[in-house]
Amino acid sequence: DIQMTQSPSSLSASLGDRVTITCQASQDISQSLNWYQKRPGKAPKLLIFHSSILQTGVPSRFSGSGSGTDFTLTISSLQPEDIATYYCQQSGDFPLTFGGGSKVEIK
Amino acid sequence: QVHLQESGPGLVKPSETLSLTCSVSGYSISSGHYWVWIRQSPGKGLEWIGMKYLSGNSYYNPSLKSRVTISGDSSKNQVSLRLTSVTAADTAEYFCARSQGAASLGVFDIWGQGTVAIVSA
Numbered sequence: 001d002i003q004m005t006q007s008p009s010s011l012s013a014s015l016g017d018r019v020t021i022t023c024q025a026s027q028d029i030s031q032s033l034n035w036y037q038k039r040p041g042k043a044p045k046l047l048i049f050h051s052s053i054l055q056t057g058v059p060s061r062f063s064g065s066g067s068g069t070d071f072t073l074t075i076s077s078l079q080p081e082d083i084a085t086y087y088c089q090q091s092g093d094f095p096l097t098f099g100g101g102s103k104v105e106i107k
Numbered sequence: 108q109v110h111l112q113e114s115g116p117g118l119v120k121p122s123e124t125l126s127l128t129c130s131v132s133g134y135s136i137s138s139g140h141y142w143v144w145i146r147q148s149p150g151k152g153l154e155w156i157g158m159k160y161l162s163g164n165s166y167y168n169p170s171l172k173s174r175v176t177i178s179g180d181s182s183k184n185q186v187s188l189r190l191t192s193v194t195a196a197d198t199a200e201y202f203c204a205r206s207q208g209a210a211s212l213g214v215f216d217i218w219g220q221g222t223v224a225i226v227s228a
Contacts, residue, residue: 032213034213034214034215036215041220042220043111043202043218043219043220043221044153044202044204044215044218045218046207046214046215046216046217046218049207049211049214049216050211050214055216087152087153089153089155089213089215090213091211091212091213091214092213094166095155095168095169095170096155096168096213097155098152098153098154098155099152100152101152101153
């Protein structure tokens with residue numbers, strides 16, 4: 001199985017800050033990397049797919065990059081509604097696997 | 108607008124079978140797309156269980172494959188998950204989701220809010 005390692009597991013930032021979360025795959029997955037947002041009590045939400053393609057309706061302050069084994073999710077200016085846990089997921093090979101999550105809180 | 112809603116018994120006894128239903132509105136499950144089940148155990152990350160195209164292939168996580176069946180009922184527009192011989196390790200919040208499309212099999216663009224299943228005597 002492809003292991004997905006996210007860091008940090010949690011972070012605290014101020015409103016307006018730039019936030020960066022990284023995800024590392026245990027083997028080359030090209031650009032088959034997706035990011036999801038999970039707020040408490042809400043359905044998970046697809047933010048970015050194929051490493052850098054913004055899902056329709058997702059604010060442009062979210063961006064993704066990377067290929068191969070190293071990927072990044074960036075929030076350019078943290079907003080109150082961005083408080084959530086973020087998960088990366090590889091879709092390059094079965095079984096599909098997720099990272100452990102990165103919890104974003106307000107400082 | 109496509110909406111997915113999971114439902115289930117809430118509590119299941121060890122060694123019994125867990126049966127969950129995902130009711131889909133705003134889209135016919137027979138029109139295409141894979142339908143997916145994912146779970147999150149307490150304090151742990153997300154685990155992909157499996158996915159099924161109603162008129163075709165299915166893919167399951169090898170760690171669960173011997174115990175899992177995903178099926179669909181197009182007359183009710185529902186997707187179901189059956190997990191046999193459950194143990195406490197199967198206690199989790201279970202989510203259904205839709206796969207984005209044939210070219211993006213492993214991208215899940217719409218999710219339900221989840222249903223909790225607890226395995227306990």
